[in-house]
Structures are given as structure tokens and as C-alpha cells.
Amino acid sequence: SQQGEEDPQALSIQEGENATMNCSYKTSINNLQWYRQNSGRGLVHLILIRSNEREKHSGRLRVTLDTSKKSSSLLITASRAADTASYFCSNTGGFKTIFGAGTRLFVKA
Amino acid sequence: GAGVSQSPSNKVTEKGKDVELRCDPISGHTALYWYRQSLGQGLEFLIYFQGNSAPDKSGLPSDRFSAERTGGSVSTLTIQRTQQEDSAVYLCASGPSGEYREQYFGPGTRLTVT
Numbered sequence: 568s569q570q571g572e573e574d575p576q577a578l579s580i581q582e583g584e585n586a587t588m589n590c591s592y593k594t595s596i597n598n599l600q601w602y603r604q605n606s607g608r609g610l611v612h613l614i615l616i617r618s619n620e621r622e623k624h625s626g627r628l629r630v631t632l633d634t635s636k637k638s639s640s641l642l643i644t645a646s647r648a649a650d651t652a653s654y655f656c657s658n659t660g661g662f663k664t665i666f667g668a669g670t671r672l673f674v675k676a
Numbered sequence: 677g678a679g680v681s682q683s684p685s686n687k688v689t690e691k692g693k694d695v696e697l698r699c700d701p702i703s704g705h706t707a708l709y710w711y712r713q714s715l716g717q718g719l720e721f722l723i724y725f726q727g728n729s730a731p732d733k734s735g736l737p738s739d740r741f742s743a744e745r746t747g748g749s750v751s752t753l754t755i756q757r758t759q760q761e762d763s764a765v766y767l768c769a770s771g772p773s774g775e776y777r778e779q780y781f782g783p784g785t786r787l788t789v790t
Contacts, residue, residue, distance in 0.1 A: 608765065
């Protein structure tokens with residue numbers, strides 16, 4: 568399967584703590600993207616990192632990419648209860664975008 | 677501006693019936709994707725349209741599934757002779773052409789086959 572994998576599958580933390588999610592993929596990529604999904608409906612794009620980038624920041628989000636290990640991580644700092652959601656990574660190589668199974672994050676107030 | 681819209685938002689159908697799900701992409705987006713997501717699971721790629729090129733149908737799970745995109749805009753996903761295992765949320769996404777292929781998702785159609 569070309570599908571990427573996120574880990575952990577589920578993560579429960581206290582509000583204010585940092586949350587780290589990892590993603591691995593199998594094929595060469597043009598870019599890797601992270602999405603968030605609330606309540607099992609549409610996904611919202613969070614951040615894109617290009618294959619020639621190693622780190623990117625957006626607000627409380629920090630994404631790293633290690634193409635030699637075919638892996639990426641998403642760090643959410645100072646988490647809030649509203650960050651509770653599922654987080655997916657997707658990688659794009661050629662014409663196909665592959666999504667992983669996601670990490671379910673629960674932030675306790 | 678208007679985002680991706682999908683209709684209906686919910687559909688309940690009896691086993692064996694045919695259903696049509698509609699996706700209206702963002703105007704000007706050349707790429708359109710259909711995904712399926714079962715409860716608590718990840719996204720399963722179904723089909724990908726890019727401009728006037730032949731669609732990538734490699735994710736369609738059986739010949740009961742088909743999709744069309746008319747005029748490079750609206751797309752319809754058709755499931756014939758529905759089965760209970762077809763119950764899922766069907767998500768559509770559109771995106772601009774170009775290298776980075778960010779996707780903009782619709783709210784999905786929740787299909788329940790009884």
C-alpha cells in the first residue's frame with residue numbers, strides 16, 4: 568500500500584501541553600501537507616511543507632520533514648481544548664495524493 | 677468566496693438502490709478528488725480528475741462505483757446496487773493546478789445503506 572501512516576493513532580493531553588504527531592510515507596514526494604478534521608466531516612488544510620524544506624512554522628504549528636527517513640512531524644504548542652480533532656498527513660508525488668489514517672488528538676481542559 | 681459544496685449532506689438508502697452524490701468544486705480549480713471515509717478511519721482515495729485528462733480511477737473499489745465530471749466543473753459519484761459496506765462519508769476536494777496541489781474539502785455526504 569502507498570498509504571502513509573501517522574502515529575500515535577490516538578493522543579490525549581492536558582490543555583497547555585504540546586502535542587507531537589508523526590507521519591511516515593513510502594514513496595518520493597513533491598510536498599507533504601497536514602490537515603485537520605473535526606467531527607468526521609471536511610478536512611481543513613493546516614500547513615504544507617515542500618520536499619526541499621526541513622521545517623516550517625505557522626502560528627502554534629511546527630512541521631518538520633526528513634526526506635531521508637520519509638517522515639514528518641507536526642507539533643502543536645500550548646494546546647487548547649479546541650485543538651481536539653483528527654490530524655492527517657498527506658503526501659503528493661506524481662499525480663496522486665495519499666492520506667494516512669490520522670491521529671486522533673484529545674485535549675483535556 | 678464559495679468553497680466546495682456537496683449534496684446531499686445526508687443520504688439514507690435501501691440496499692440494492694442506486695445513489696448519486698454531487699460535488700460542486702471551487703470555480704477555476706482543475707483538480708477534483710473523491711474520497712471515502714468509514715467511521716473512525718482514514719481517507720480512502722476513490723478517483724481523481726485533472727482538467728481534460730483521463731481520470732485516475734484506481735481507487736474505485738468495484739465496478740458499482742463510477743464518477744463523472746461534466747464541463748470540468750461539477751462531479752457526480754454514482755454507486756449502483758448499494759451494499760451496507762458502502763455506508764461511509766464521501767468527501768470531495770478540489771484544488772488548483774500546479775505543483776503543490778493543496779486540496780480544499782467539501783463537508784461530505786454521509787451515506788447510510790440500510
